[in-house]
Amino acid sequence: MRDHLWLFLATLGYLASAGWGLYALGSRRPLANSWTFLLILGAFLLHTAFLHERGEEIGHCPITNLFETLAFFSWSLVLTYLVVGPAYRMSILGAFTAPVVFLINFFALSTPVDVPNALPHLGWTLELHATLALLGFGVLGVAALASVAYLIQEHQLKRHVLGSWFYSLPNVGRLELVQQHVLVWGFAIFSGGAALGFFIPHRGPDDWVKIVWSGVVWALYAVLIVVLAAGRLSHKKTALLSVAGYVFILLTFWGINSLSEAHVFPHEG
């Protein structure tokens, strides 16, 4: 159970990052955001240690049960933040990422969902399919968090409320840009992962619960991307839909994973 300890420590790190991130938002000290980034990076390393150890133990990418899937889901969210934060000079997004990651990990650690699921060797197609789908969710999560930051800043500008957060958050133009770029990347990665699903050999009935759910998520984001490209929606409505889409994923993800029939795969090798 040493791997649980890694995840527990990582979760504590995310809690500390969330607290510090909120302080950084209020303090208006630019350096404070760098500390948020470093705290999250530290927690991410512990998180990675958990996934590595678990992967070694079970001989698969650690997404064989809901506990591991949630941990991988939150890990991909942090990984995206660690890429997007420095690339767009958006360390401030850590203040929004850390609380969400903490809550996902807390849920995973505090519910009895770590049930061993002895699976045969699954093959690279299936592992890549699942990994890309979860990474896509992580990227879409950061797009949603950038949208939350945009909506807060937009609200402050509209209501003429110029508090500490107004000065700490980036300008709405940059938040729009990040939100849109990350949204497109997230959709592309998720689509790639979903498309790989068609090439996976399996026996028994199709897992329609998961297929329909994935189709709904894919269609929701596809419509959002199309109207975004067509310039039909205001920035505010785009941001609201991005947040709504991700809330839908968060609220249904665990349920779908619990309800869906376990994939039955042929033995390989």
Place this chain on the structure above:
Amino acid sequence: MISTLDQVICGGLTFEKTAVELREKVAFRASQLPAALVEMKRELGLHEAVLVSTCNRVEYFGATSGPTQAAEAWPAFLRRFHNIAEDFAAPSFQLRGEPCVEHLFSVASGLKSMVVGETEILGQLKDAYDIARSEGQTGKWLNRLFQSSFAAAKSVRSRTAITRGSVSVGSVAVELAEKIFGDLRGCRVMVIGAGETSERTARALLSHGLPSILVANRTHERAAALAQELGGTAVRWEDWEARAVEVDIMISSTSAPHYVLTAEKLEGLVRQRGRRPLFLIDLAVPRDFEPAINLLDDVYLYDIDDLQSIAQGHLRSRQTEIVRSVEILKPHVERYLHWASRQGEPGFANRMQA
């Protein structure tokens, strides 16, 4: 016999006691400072001297064994140098020792500025000090004093919110525009109505790199005159709505008794503009832009009351930071006083030089 520390003095005129009509008569241009320093040092009996001349203050800093002589000679020096008749003895002040140190540290930190927390004064002090030092008019007392004041000001600026938030309508408009668009260099602005406040606001925006400006006014000649002054293009009154599609920021200050732009009219304009945000600044009373405009997505509307209330809020925040700033300055003042008190000790000066 005066104490070691009381050798450090300062004095002069500030906006608090001297009206601008008088201050402008005794202001020193940068080119006059080298000659003025030499004469002031001689006439006031100073061993070291720095002369600070800004729009809000004309002050001397010095090291001397005769502070009373300096106080008495200062008004005469101003009269003689500027060849004027006014007597500046009454509004002039002089501080010696610790109050002088506290004064300079407070001035450098912007605590004694007309607009509390403004940062321009620090640059002006640095310039004045650099001129005096390069002219060989400073020594150990003033070198240490000014360098300590710069460090103290930096500490106040980084540890308090004294410099934060814009405190004029123009700078608030710039701050808001930067929070909407980020870099303003790609934004275009239109001024509707050639009023004085809109001109000042447009100038503030232009100073942040906006590439072009359109000016529309009922009297086209006034629009043309203002456009020329701002380096922009005049637009005929009947064309401004069509040209508004091109711009990102609109500043309005017409004297129209009704709304110049309604939400209904703007909705069509917003559709033509695509998803680009629009920042509307309404400086007119009665207002030119219908308030319901602010309900439209991607449109940000601010009227004169909004901008003034933001500026006043910032000013109030700055004033609440004064007490904290004074606390931050205390150890800096004490360090200087401690150093100054040791100047009389036998062998200390040699150890400092070693």
